Amino acid sequence: MSSNLPITTANMAAPTPQNTPLTRAPITSRLSRPDVPDIQEDAAEVDANDIAAALKSNAARQVLSDMVQNRLGTLIGKSSGYIESLSVEVKRSLAAVQGIEHRQVELQKAFKGEVRQLEKKYLDLSKPLYERRSAIISGASLPSAEELEAGEAEAAKEDEYEPLPKDSTKTAPIKGFWLTALRNHLGIRELISDRDVGALEHLTDIRISYDLPENDQLGFKLIFHFSPNEYFEDALLEKTYIYRPEIDWSGDYVYQCSIGTPIKWREERDLTKEVEVKKQRNKNTNRIRLIRKARPVDSFFNFFNPPEIPSPLVMEESDVEFDVDELENRQALDYQIGEDIKDRIIPRAVDYFTGKALQWESEGWEDEFLSDEDADEDEDEEEEEEDNDLDDAASKRGVLRKSTTEGVNPDECKQQ
Amino acid sequence: MSSNLPITTANMAAPTPQNTPLTRAPITSRLSRPDVPDIQEDAAEVDANDIAAALKSNAARQVLSDMVQNRLGTLIGKSSGYIESLSVEVKRSLAAVQGIEHRQVELQKAFKGEVRQLEKKYLDLSKPLYERRSAIISGASLPSAEELEAGEAEAAKEDEYEPLPKDSTKTAPIKGFWLTALRNHLGIRELISDRDVGALEHLTDIRISYDLPENDQLGFKLIFHFSPNEYFEDALLEKTYIYRPEIDWSGDYVYQCSIGTPIKWREERDLTKEVEVKKQRNKNTNRIRLIRKARPVDSFFNFFNPPEIPSPLVMEESDVEFDVDELENRQALDYQIGEDIKDRIIPRAVDYFTGKALQWESEGWEDEFLSDEDADEDEDEEEEEEDNDLDDAASKRGVLRKSTTEGVNPDECKQQ
Numbered sequence: 066m067s068s069n070l071p072i073t074t075a076n077m078a079a080p081t082p083q084n085t086p087l088t089r090a091p092i093t094s095r096l097s098r099p100d101v102p103d104i105q106e107d108a109a110e111v112d113a114n115d116i117a118a119a120l121k122s123n124a125a126r127q128v129l130s131d132m133v134q135n136r137l138g139t140l141i142g143k144s145s146g147y148i149e150s151l152s153v154e155v156k157r158s159l160a161a162v163q164g165i166e167h168r169q170v171e172l173q174k175a176f177k178g179e180v181r182q183l184e185k186k187y188l189d190l191s192k193p194l195y196e197r198r199s200a201i202i203s204g205a206s207l208p209s210a211e212e213l214e215a216g217e218a219e220a221a222k223e224d225e226y227e228p229l230p231k232d233s234t235k236t237a238p239i240k241g242f243w244l245t246a247l248r249n250h251l252g253i254r255e256l257i258s259d260r261d262v263g264a265l266e267h268l269t270d271i272r273i274s275y276d277l278p279e280n281d282q283l284g285f286k287l288i289f290h291f292s293p294n295e296y297f298e299d300a301l302l303e304k305t306y307i308y309r310p311e312i313d314w315s316g317d318y319v320y321q322c323s324i325g326t327p328i329k330w331r332e333e334r335d336l337t338k339e340v341e342v343k344k345q346r347n348k349n350t351n352r353i354r355l356i357r358k359a360r361p362v363d364s365f366f367n368f369f370n371p372p373e374i375p376s377p378l379v380m381e382e383s384d385v386e387f388d389v390d391e392l393e394n395r396q397a398l399d400y401q402i403g404e405d406i407k408d409r410i411i412p413r414a415v416d417y418f419t420g421k422a423l424q425w426e427s428e429g430w431e432d433e434f435l436s437d438e439d440a441d442e443d444e445d446e447e448e449e450e451e452d453n454d455l456d457d458a459a460s461k462r463g464v465l466r467k468s469t470t471e472g473v474n475p476d477e478c479k480q481q
Numbered sequence: 482m483s484s485n486l487p488i489t490t491a492n493m494a495a496p497t498p499q500n501t502p503l504t505r506a507p508i509t510s511r512l513s514r515p516d517v518p519d520i521q522e523d524a525a526e527v528d529a530n531d532i533a534a535a536l537k538s539n540a541a542r543q544v545l546s547d548m549v550q551n552r553l554g555t556l557i558g559k560s561s562g563y564i565e566s567l568s569v570e571v572k573r574s575l576a577a578v579q580g581i582e583h584r585q586v587e588l589q590k591a592f593k594g595e596v597r598q599l600e601k602k603y604l605d606l607s608k609p610l611y612e613r614r615s616a617i618i619s620g621a622s623l624p625s626a627e628e629l630e631a632g633e634a635e636a637a638k639e640d641e642y643e644p645l646p647k648d649s650t651k652t653a654p655i656k657g658f659w660l661t662a663l664r665n666h667l668g669i670r671e672l673i674s675d676r677d678v679g680a681l682e683h684l685t686d687i688r689i690s691y692d693l694p695e696n697d698q699l700g701f702k703l704i705f706h707f708s709p710n711e712y713f714e715d716a717l718l719e720k721t722y723i724y725r726p727e728i729d730w731s732g733d734y735v736y737q738c739s740i741g742t743p744i745k746w747r748e749e750r751d752l753t754k755e756v757e758v759k760k761q762r763n764k765n766t767n768r769i770r771l772i773r774k775a776r777p778v779d780s781f782f783n784f785f786n787p788p789e790i791p792s793p794l795v796m797e798e799s800d801v802e803f804d805v806d807e808l809e810n811r812q813a814l815d816y817q818i819g820e821d822i823k824d825r826i827i828p829r830a831v832d833y834f835t836g837k838a839l840q841w842e843s844e845g846w847e848d849e850f851l852s853d854e855d856a857d858e859d860e861d862e863e864e865e866e867e868d869n870d871l872d873d874a875a876s877k878r879g880v881l882r883k884s885t886t887e888g889v890n891p892d893e894c895k896q897q
Contacts, residue, residue, distance in 0.1 A: 147661075151655075152653060153645060153649050153651075154651045154653035155653045155654075155655055157624070157645055157649065157651070157652045158617050158655050159655060159835075160632035161617050161625075161629050162617055162624075162655070162830075162831050163632035164624075164628040164630065164631030164632030164633075165613050165614050165617070165631075165632075166610075166831050166832075167631055168631070169607055169610050169611075172603055172606055172610070173828060175603070179599050180596055180599060183599070187591070191585055191588055194581050194582075194585050195585075197581050198581050201577050201578055201581070202574065202578060204574070208573070208576075208580075209577075212580040212581055213573065213577050215579075215581075215583055215584070216575070216581075217580070218580075219579045219580060229569060229572055230569055235569075236570050236573045236574040237570035237571045237574060238574065239571055239578070240571075245563075314838075315824040316824060405731075408732060409731050412582070412585050412589060413582065413730070414578075414582065415575065420564070
């Protein structure tokens with residue numbers, strides 16, 4: 066499959082959250098999957114993969130979520146007096162156990178620190194690969210015979226593979242590589258307006274860094290490289306995602322905020338603003354002059370000016386009406402897009418460029434009722450569906466209708 | 482806060498999934514949080530934490546999910562001919578880039594392998610702590626002065642802290658520690674029936690292991706330790722979660738299946754079955770005999786016999802009607818419960834015992850409209866709500882209405 070999709074006008078105003086889980090699509094790639102020679106690459110396995118991912122990520126949370134919903138009202142904040150009723154001796158034991166568990170939390174934090182070091186180590190190991198990729202995309206460097214062979218071997222795993230003609234030895238730059246890759250991400254494509262395309266054609270690379278503004282600060286930075294262009298002066302635009310210093314309840318980092326590069330737009334080239342020209346008559350001189358008024362518009366480049374939600378105090382004291390829902394949705398999207406660029410687009414840019422990633426993003430929760438033939442029809446049905454009962458919720462999850470045991474090696478999953 | 486909650490009859494038949502995200506509640510604990518002395522432990526910070534966690538985990542996915550929903554039908558499986566239209570020279574470059582990215586995927590897999598080694602290392606480091614915890618809970622060992630002091634120091638961070646009397650030096654076993662901890666997990670408590678309580682009072686520890694049945698198999702094992710009891714012969718009940726050998730699209734492992742210990746129930750003590758006694762008359766002899774018929778019932782111990790979904794072929798050929806939706810929901814719950822026991826209950830068992838964890842599980846998406854006073858009322862409203870428009874969805878996420886910038890150090894998040 067391949068697709069280079071038409072540009073749609075971005076609609077960045079308050080994306081409408083629905084309640085269908087977006088699963089992490091698993092690797093079912095024949096292009097870039099790790100070598101696991103004993104695995105059958107048939108359709109059944111793809112399904113099992115998807116389902117397992119769905120179970121892991123979202124569907125399971127939903128089931129639990131229901132239970133929480135049902136119980137929560139009656140439980141929270143109410144002391145049954147049980148702990149208070151324990152004897153002093155038991156309370157002393159409990160205190161000691163608390164002391165011991167506190168050390169466990171410190172171990173958890175140390176573990177995360179070591180994982181972070183590993184992330185840095187592997188980023189360093191990735192650098193030469195990312196540099197080669199960038200050089201070949203730009204045409205600055207010729208691929209080695211080895212690289213070509215490896216790529217051909219990967220491509221040959223595709224169904225629709227057509228071998229490259231052997232008589233050619235030339236290569237050429239891949240124009241618009243990153244623009245195309247971004248437009249094949251279903252969330253990001255919504256942010257890219259027609260007006261953005263010219264500037265994004267100058268996007269030559271996206272890189273990650275773990276070096277944050279302050280020492281020991283946790284998080285990551287996305288660095289967007291641009292060739293010289295008529296829109297802005299910056300060669301690099303950065304977006305930094307900062308985690309809180311603590312780990313959360315299940316041992317993970319938690320986002321604190323994100324910050325972006327203020328873009329140095331060339332005159333009248335700011336893609337995040339549209340200029341309206343209005344006539345104004347001077348009452349005394351009767352002369353007309355033109356007033357230029359800029360108003361913010363949807364643009365991918367708003368990504369570098371992430372939404373901030375004012376504190377309740379600020380909101381109260383302000384005359385401006387804040388659409389908090391919209392800000393929150395934009396912020397949620399901001400975080401998710403950052404994660405997806407880091408974990409998906411950068412390591413698998415080729416699959417986003419070819420559109421293959423699009424297939425995976427959709428697999429795992431859509432595959433049952435979205436085939437080529439009836440895709441449009443089902444999309445309409447989807448919108449009419451309600452979430453309120455079990456059947457509907459289950460059908461929205463789609464994937465879960467399929468057997469999770471498909472493609473599973475029965476020997477590995479026998480009861481003991 | 483503390484709570485020892487009344488036992489409810491489990492309702493394991495097809496939990497009804499709703500579409501409200503269950504966030505990972507972050508650590509806002511004064512009891513077991515890591516030492517980060519420069520952090521203000523005020524209410525504002527708690528909120529920011531919750532919100533950040535919510536953004537990270539579910540809300541963000543929901544926003545993206547909508548976009549996918551809206552676009553999917555028109556995109557999937559359709560080739561625009563773009564890739565096919567590239568010149569041979571560009572195709573050669575693309576093939577080379579594919580070859581390079583393939584090596585990146587291998588690095589990703591090696592990274593996950595190293596993280597796994599780290600998990601094992603930290604599990605080993607945790608072992609002495611878990612052993613001390615277990616010994617003190619059972620009363621087999623006396624806490625050291627150090628352990629007591631550390632626990633008191635942690636407890637003193639609580640609002641409602643009452644120092645232990647200094648004149649006592651005795652400790653006692655903490656009876657029903659694990660039963661109480663499990664009953665304070667909002668999902669697991671639904672699985673525990675009244676009949677299970679007697680057996681679960683014998684649960685003395687839950688441990689993790691990464692040693693799986695087969696070499697190089699990925700996943701984890703939960704080991705439930707039981708004291709001798711009148712219900713079953715096993716001293717250990719195990720539940721093993723196995724990952725697929727591949728990593729998924731974003732570099733994570735994916736569940737393959739789970740397997741449990743077949744329990745050796747003592748005669749007439751199987752908690753997962755209820756015996757009906759029926760009279761049967763022999764037509765020839767006219768004698769009456771009693772027929773005992775066992776039927777499956779809800780029980781926590783079904784956890785060790787995880788749901789299997791038959792393959793479509795098996796289902797087709799079978800005379801039995803399979804409720805696939807129900808099986809899928811049970812399977813999703815099975816996976817999530819395994820994760821929660823591993824990542825939350827085992828490292829933070831004290832907080833589940835005291836009920837503090839309950840507070841965190843609920844925070845992050847419920848806090849706005851569930852206060853002590855109107856909890857019951859809101860629960861009813863909740864059930865009547867529909868998911869179909871933006872406002873409702875946003876109010877269900879609750880947390881997102883609050884400012885994410887509360888409690889954030891403004892210096893860290895200023896634009897560059």
